[in-house]
Amino acid sequence: MTTKAIKRVDEITIRFAGDSGDGMQLTGTRFTETTAIQGNDLRTLPNYPAEIRAPAGTLAGVSAFQLNFSSHAIYTPGDSPDVLVAMNPAALKVHLKDLKRGGVILANANAFTERNLKLANWDSNPLEDNTLDDYVLYSVEMTKLVSNALEDSGLSSKDIERTKNMFALGLLFWMYNRSMDSTIKWLEEKFKKAPEIAKANVVALKTGYNYGDTTEIFTTTYRVDKAEVEPGRYKSITGNDAIAYGFVAAASQAGKELFLGSYPITPASEILHALSALRNFGVKTFQAEDEIAGIASAIGASFAGDLAITTTSGPGLALKSEAIGLAVMTELPLVIVNVQRGGPSTGLPTKTEQADLMQAIYGRNGEAPVPVIAAQSPADCFDAAFEAARVAFKYMTPVLLLSDGYLGLGSEPWRIPNPKDLPKIEVKHPDKSILDEDGVYMPYRRDDKTLARPWAIPGTPGLEHRIGGLEKEDVTGNVNYEPLNHEKMIHLRDEKIKRVANEYAPTQISGNKAGGKLLVLGWGSTYGAIHVAVERAREKGYDVSQAHLRWVFPLPNDLGEILDKFEQILVPEVNLGQLIKILRMNFPNEMTGLDKIQGQPFKASEIEEKIYEMLG
Amino acid sequence: MSEVKTNEIKLTRKDFVSSSEVRWCPGCGDYAILANMQRVLPDLATKKENYVFVSGIGCSSRFPYYMDTYGFHGIHGRAPAIASGVKLANPELEVWVITGDGDGFSIGGNHMIHVLRRNIDLNIILFNNRIYGLTKGQYSPTSQLGMKTKSSPWGSVDRPFNPASVAFGAEATFIARGIDVDAKGMQDVLTRAQKHKGTSFVEVYQNCIIFNDGEFEDVSNKKTRPDNALYVEHGKPMVFGKDNEKGIIIDGSHPRVVDLGEKYTPENILHHDETNPIITNMLLQMSLDASFPTPFGVLRAVDAPTYDDLLHEQINQAKKQRGEGTLDTLFYSGDTWEV
Ligand SMILES: Cc1ncc(C[n+]2csc(CCOP(=O)(O)OP(=O)(O)O)c2C)c(N)n1
Ligand code: SF4
Numbered sequence: 001m002t003t004k005a006i007k008r009v010d011e012i013t014i015r016f017a018g019d020s021g022d023g024m025q026l027t028g029t030r031f032t033e034t035t036a037i038q039g040n041d042l043r044t045l046p047n048y049p050a051e052i053r054a055p056a057g058t059l060a061g062v063s064a065f066q067l068n069f070s071s072h073a074i075y076t077p078g079d080s081p082d083v084l085v086a087m088n089p090a091a092l093k094v095h096l097k098d099l100k101r102g103g104v105i106l107a108n109a110n111a112f113t114e115r116n117l118k119l120a121n122w123d124s125n126p127l128e129d130n131t132l133d134d135y136v137l138y139s140v141e142m143t144k145l146v147s148n149a150l151e152d153s154g155l156s157s158k159d160i161e162r163t164k165n166m167f168a169l170g171l172l173f174w175m176y177n178r179s180m181d182s183t184i185k186w187l188e189e190k191f192k193k194a195p196e197i198a199k200a201n202v203v204a205l206k207t208g209y210n211y212g213d214t215t216e217i218f219t220t221t222y223r224v225d226k227a228e229v230e231p232g233r234y235k236s237i238t239g240n241d242a243i244a245y246g247f248v249a250a251a252s253q254a255g256k257e258l259f260l261g262s263y264p265i266t267p268a269s270e271i272l273h274a275l276s277a278l279r280n281f282g283v284k285t286f287q288a289e290d291e292i293a294g295i296a297s298a299i300g301a302s303f304a305g306d307l308a309i310t311t312t313s314g315p316g317l318a319l320k321s322e323a324i325g326l327a328v329m330t331e332l333p334l335v336i337v338n339v340q341r342g343g344p345s346t347g348l349p350t351k352t353e354q355a356d357l358m359q360a361i362y363g364r365n366g367e368a369p370v371p372v373i374a375a376q377s378p379a380d381c382f383d384a385a386f387e388a389a390r391v392a393f394k395y396m397t398p399v400l401l402l403s404d405g406y407l408g409l410g411s412e413p414w415r416i417p418n419p420k421d422l423p424k425i426e427v428k429h430p431d432k433s434i435l436d437e438d439g440v441y442m443p444y445r446r447d448d449k450t451l452a453r454p455w456a457i458p459g460t461p462g463l464e465h466r467i468g469g470l471e472k473e474d475v476t477g478n479v480n481y482e483p484l485n486h487e488k489m490i491h492l493r494d495e496k497i498k499r500v501a502n503e504y505a506p507t508q509i510s511g512n513k514a515g516g517k518l519l520v521l522g523w524g525s526t527y528g529a530i531h532v533a534v535e536r537a538r539e540k541g542y543d544v545s546q547a548h549l550r551w552v553f554p555l556p557n558d559l560g561e562i563l564d565k566f567e568q569i570l571v572p573e574v575n576l577g578q579l580i581k582i583l584r585m586n587f588p589n590e591m592t593g594l595d596k597i598q599g600q601p602f603k604a605s606e607i608e609e610k611i612y613e614m615l616g
Numbered sequence: 617m618s619e620v621k622t623n624e625i626k627l628t629r630k631d632f633v634s635s636s637e638v639r640w641c642p643g644c645g646d647y648a649i650l651a652n653m654q655r656v657l658p659d660l661a662t663k664k665e666n667y668v669f670v671s672g673i674g675c676s677s678r679f680p681y682y683m684d685t686y687g688f689h690g691i692h693g694r695a696p697a698i699a700s701g702v703k704l705a706n707p708e709l710e711v712w713v714i715t716g717d718g719d720g721f722s723i724g725g726n727h728m729i730h731v732l733r734r735n736i737d738l739n740i741i742l743f744n745n746r747i748y749g750l751t752k753g754q755y756s757p758t759s760q761l762g763m764k765t766k767s768s769p770w771g772s773v774d775r776p777f778n779p780a781s782v783a784f785g786a787e788a789t790f791i792a793r794g795i796d797v798d799a800k801g802m803q804d805v806l807t808r809a810q811k812h813k814g815t816s817f818v819e820v821y822q823n824c825i826i827f828n829d830g831e832f833e834d835v836s837n838k839k840t841r842p843d844n845a846l847y848v849e850h851g852k853p854m855v856f857g858k859d860n861e862k863g864i865i866i867d868g869s870h871p872r873v874v875d876l877g878e879k880y881t882p883e884n885i886l887h888h889d890e891t892n893p894i895i896t897n898m899l900l901q902m903s904l905d906a907s908f909p910t911p912f913g914v915l916r917a918v919d920a921p922t923y924d925d926l927l928h929e930q931i932n933q934a935k936k937q938r939g940e941g942t943l944d945t946l947f948y949s950g951d952t953w954e955v
C-alpha cells in the first residue's frame with residue numbers, strides 16, 4: 001500500500017523519447033490508450049525519424065511521442081512537456097531544450113555509457129554533473145532492474161533489455177495513478193505466439209510500477225481527474241484511422257462498396273493498412289504499382305459505380321495531378337486524400353507541414369477546379385472524410401481532402417457516433433427512363449441545382465456511352481473542340497464547384513461574433529493551437545476571436561463579411577503563407593501571416609505571443 | 617462472368633457500332649481491328665451492357681468511341697490501371713483494354729507489366745504500329761534500330777523490345793498475336809482472348825499508313841505471308857509455307873526450319889503446346905529472328921488464379937469468418953469507454 005502523497009493536477013504533458021529501437025511509439029500509445037480509458041481528454045504527437053533504424057544511440061535516431069492529457073477539454077499535444085522520459089543520452093540531448101523549467105526527467109541511467117554520451121555529444125554525464133540542476137531528475141537503472149527481475153526467465157539478455165520501455169511505462173502508470181490492466185491484456189494478445197515474451201514484458205511493467213510504489217525516491221503521485229466532456233462512448237483514434245472509418249461510414253450510408261487504390265507512402269499508409277483489414281466490410285483495397293495507378297484504378301472503380309478513393313502524401317499527389325484532371329473532365333465522384341508531409345521533393349517524410357495547399361487547389365493543367373476540404377483534428381478526420389464523400393457524390397466531382405502528418409499519426413478521444421444518427425447519402429444511378437425522346441442517353445445533361453451530371457454505370461442496359469479526358473460537348477458529352485463550347489464547359493465546371501459552397505454551414509466565429517480587434521483565421525491542423533492561444537488571450541482580456549476554414553476551396557460565401565468585422569486578421573500557417581495569398585487574391589482586407597515551417601505543428605504559445613504583439 | 621444463358625435478342629455487328637464518325641486515316645490498320653471486334657462480340661455470350669472498353673491515348677485509343685458499349689478514354693498509358701478498377705468494382709463486366717505501343721509500352725509500361733502479373737480478368741489489345749501515330753511520327757519502344765523518324769532523323773539508336781516477350785516476362789497467362797489484314801486469324805485470337813480467364817494479351821500488328829507504312833510488309837502481303845508467317849495452333853504441328861511445305865523442328869537445343877518430305881513429316885516435327893513456357897519463349901524469340909517465320913495465333917494460354925477472383929473470395933471468406941462488418945462493430949472495436 002502506498003502512503004505517498006497524491007497531488008491533483010489539471011493537465012500534464014509527457015514526452016517519451018529514446019532510440020528508434022527503444023519502442024517509444026509503442027510505449028506512448030499504450031499510455032495514451034490507458035489514459036483515454038480513464039476518461040481524460042488527450043492529444044498526441046508522435047515524432048520519429050524517417051529511417052527505420054538510424055544508427056543506435058545517435059541524435060538522428062531519436063524517436064519521441066508526446067502526450068497531453070487533462071481533466072478539461074484540450075486541443076493540442078501541449079507546448080512544452082512537464083515530464084521527459086529519456087531512455088538514452090541522445091534523447092535527453094534532443095529534447096531537454098523543450099522541457100519546462102522545473103520539469104521532471106526520468107532517465108535510464110544504464111544507457112548513459114561513455115560510448116552513448118559521446119554519440120550524443122555530451123562532454124560529461126549530465127545525470128552526474130550540474131546540467132540538470134533546474135529540473136527534477138530521476139535517474140533510474142532501468143536496464144539493470146529489468147535484468148534482475150527477469151534473471152530466471154531464460155530469455156536472452158537482448159530480449160530482456162528490450163522490456164525496459166515497459167518498466168518506464170509501469171513507473172509512469174504508478175506516478176499518474178493509471179491501471180496496468182489494459183496493457184497487460186494487450187501484451188498477452190500481442191505476444192500470443194510467444195507467451196514467454198508476453199510474460200517478461202508484464203514482469204517489467206509491474207517491476208516499474210512497484211519500483212515507484214516502494215522506493216523512497218518518489219514521494220508523490222499525481223491524479224488527473226476525468227475530463228468534463230460530452231457524454232457518450234469514446235475511443236482513442238488517430239487521424240488516419242478516422243479517415244478510414246469516415247469512408248467506410250460514407251460507403252455504408254450511400255449503399256456503395258468502398259474501393260481504395262493506393263501506393264504506400266509516409267505518413268498516409270495507415271489509411272491503406274486500416275482499410276485493407278476490413279475485407280469483411282466488403283472493402284476493396286488495391287495496392288497499386290504507383291500513385292498514378294492508385295488514382296487511375298479509383299477512377300475506373302468510380303466509373304463502374306463504387307465509392308472510390310485514393311490516399312497519398314505530397315509527392316504522390318504530384319503524380320496524381322494528371323489523373324485528377326481526368327476525374328474533373330469525366331465528372332466522376334472520387335476523393336483524393338493528401339496526408340501532407342514536409343516538402344519539397346521527398347522532404348521530411350515523417351514530419352508535418354501544410355505546404356500542399358496551393359498544389360491541392362491549383363496543381364493541375366488547365367482550369368480544373370476541385371473542392372478542397374481540410375480536417376482540423378484527428379477525430380475530425382472522420383467527419384471530413386464523410387463530408388468529402390458526400391459532396392463528391394452530390395456534385396459528381398473529385399474532392400481533395402487535406403490532412404497532415406500531425407493529424408494522421410496523432411490521436412485524441414473520438415466520441416463514437418451512433419451509426420443510426422449518421423445522415424444517409426443519396427446516390428442515384430439512372431436507368432432507361434432517363435433516355436430522351438430519341439432514345440439517347442445524355443451523360444452531360446446537368447441537374448439544375450447542383451449542375452451534377454447523371455451517373456450511369458456499366459451493366460445498365462440502354463445507357464451505353466463513352467466518356468474520357470477530351471473536351472465534352474455540353475449535354476451530349478460527345479468529343480467537341482468548338483471554341484465556344486469549350487468556354488461554356490469551362491464555365492459550367494467552374495460554376496458547379498462554386499455551388500459546392502452552398503453546402504457549407506455558416507462559418508463560426510468563436511469569441512466576439514459581432515467582430516472586434518483581431519481575428520485569427522486558420523485552416524486544417526492549426527485549429528487546436530489557435531483555439532488554445534485565443535482562449536488564453538481572451539482570459540487575459542484581449543479582444544481576439546477565431547474562425548477556421550472547413551473548406552479551403554471554394555472559400556465560404558460568408559467569409560468576406562466576417563473579415564470585414566475585424567480590424568486585424570492573423571493567419572497562422574505551417575507553410576510560407578499559402579492561404580493568406582489566396583485570401584489576398586479574394587479580399588481587400590489587410591492580413592498578417594504567421595509562418596512556421598520546421599516540420600512541427602504550432603505551439604499555442606507561439607500564436608499567443610503573436611496575438612499580444614498585434615494587440616499591443 | 618461471360619456466361620449468360622440467353623441473349624433475349626440475338627445481337628449483330630450493328631449493335632456494336634456507335635454513332636461516332638470514325639476518324640482514323642483512310643487505309644489505317646485500326647479499321648480492320650474495329651471491324652473484327654464488332655464481328656466477334658455478337659457471337660460471345662456477354663450482354664452488350666456488360667462490355668466496357670478502356671483505352672489510353674493515341675490513334676488506337678480512340679477505339680472505344682466507335683464501339684456502342686460502355687467506354688472510357690483515359691489518359692496516356694493508364695488504361696490498364698483504370699480497367700483494373702472497373703473490373704474490381706464490378707466483376708460481372710467484360711473489360712477490354714485498347715492500347716498502342718507508345719501508350720502501353722512506353723509511358724504505361726509499368727502498369728502493363730503489373731496488370732499482366734496480377735492476372736486480372738481483362739483483355740488487352742496492343743495496336744503495334746511501331747510508331748507514335750497521334751503525335752505525328754516519332755519512334756516508339758518497338759521501332760527498329762536505325763529507323764528514321766521525326767525524332768530520329770539520323771536513325772534510331774534506341775533498341776526496341778518485343779512486347780509479347782515483355783508480357784511473357786511479366787508472367788502473362790495468355791499471349792496471342794494477330795495482324796490487321798488477316799480477319800480470320802484476328803477473330804480467332806479475339807474470341808480466345810475473351811474466353812480466357814485472366815489477363816489476355818493480344819498483340820496486333822497494325823499498319824500506320826501515314827508514318828510507318830509497310831512495316832509489316834513481309835507478313836501482310838498475301839504473296840509473302842505464307843513463307844513468313846507461322847500460324848500456331850495448340851496440339852498441331854508447326855507448319856507453314858504456301859503448301860504447308862515447311863516446318864519447325866528442334867535440332868539439339870535450337871529450333872530449325874526444315875522442308876517437309878520423307879525425313880520430316882507433320883507427325884514428327886514440333887507440335888505447338890500453348891501451356892509449355894519453353895515453346896512459348898521459343899516462338900517469341902523467333903519473332904525477332906529474320907531466319908524464322910513470325911508466329912501468330914495463341915502463343916501461350918495457361919490457367920492461374922486471377923486477382924479479381926482472389927479478392928472477392930477473400931471478401932467472402934472474411935465475411936464468413938468474422939461476420940459481415942457493420943458500422944457498429946467497426947466503431948466499437950478495440951478499447952472504448954463511457955463518459
Ligand atoms: C502525359 C502525356 N504525354 C504525352 C502525350 C502525347 N502523346 C499522345 S499519344 C502519344 C503516343 C501514342 O503512340 P501509340 O501509343 O503508339 O499510339 P498510336 O497513335 O500509334 O496508335 C503521345 C506521346 C499525352 N497525350 N499525354
Ligand atoms: S496516323 Fe497512322 S495510326 Fe494514326 S490513324 Fe493515321 S494511319 Fe492510323
Ligand SMILES: [Mg+2]
Pocket residue numbers: 674716717718743744745746747748749756
Ligand atoms: Mg503506335
